[in-house]
Amino acid sequence: MPPSTPPTDRRRFPRWVYRHGQEPDSRFTLANERTFLAWVRTALALVAAGVALEALALPLEPRLRLAASVLLLVLALVLPVAVWVRWGQTERAMRTGDPLPSAWISGLLAGGLLVVTALVLLALLVGP
Template identity: 55%
Template sequence: MVKRGSSAPHPDGPTSPGASTRWPRRVFSQGSDPDPRFSLANERTFLAWIRTSLALFAAGVALEAVNLPIVPGLRRAAAIVLILLGAAAPAQAWFGWVRTELALRRGRGLPPPLMAVPLGGGLMLVGILVLLGLIL
C-alpha cells in the first residue's frame, strides 16, 4: 500500500496538521493521513452507496406508485423491504466511510461492507415476492 510518509511507523496519536479541528475527531485523531488517492476512493464508495440508496428508494416507491398487476399484499411487502434497504444504505455509506478511513489511517486491512449480505438477501426476497405476486 502506498502511503505518504510510509517509512514512519503509525503512532496512535494524530500526525497530520489540523487533525484536532477535523470532524469526526475519532477518525482524524488517530494514525496519519493516508495517500489522498485512497481517501478519494473511499469518498467515491460512500457516494456509490448513496446512489444505491436512491435506487432502492425509487424502486420501492415505484412499486407502490405504479399500478402493476401484482397481488397487493406481496407488492406492499416488496416495497417495504426495498424502502428499508434504502434507509439502511446511507448508514452503511457513513459508517463504512468511517471504518475504512480509520483502517487507512492506521495502516490496517480494509473492513468488509456490512450491508453486502443483507442487501443481496433483501433483493433476492424482493424478487421472490414480486415473482409470487405476478404468478398468484
C-alpha cells in the first residue's frame, strides 16, 4: 500500500478505486456520488417508460412498440453498470490527479433514446 493511503482505506470498497492516491476534497467525492445517483434515477425512469409503453397497450404497431420498450429496458439494464464503472473511474482520477474520464455514457443514452423515439414515431405513423 502506498504511504499516502491511510490504513482505513484497506476496508473501503471498491478496492480498485480506494487503494490509489489520496483522499480528495469531500465536496468533489459527494458531487461524484450525486451524479452517480442521478444516473441511477435516470435508469429507473427508463424502466418505468419501458414497462409503461408496453403495459398501456397504446394504439401503436405492436412489434415496433415492443422493440422500443425492450430497448428502453436494455438501456435501463446497462446504465447502472456503466455509471458505477464511471463513478469509480472519476473517483480514482480525483484521488490520483489524473484527467477525468470521458462522458461516453451520455452519448450511449442519447443514441438509445434517438432509436427509441424513431421506433415510437414509426409505430405512430404505421398504426396498429
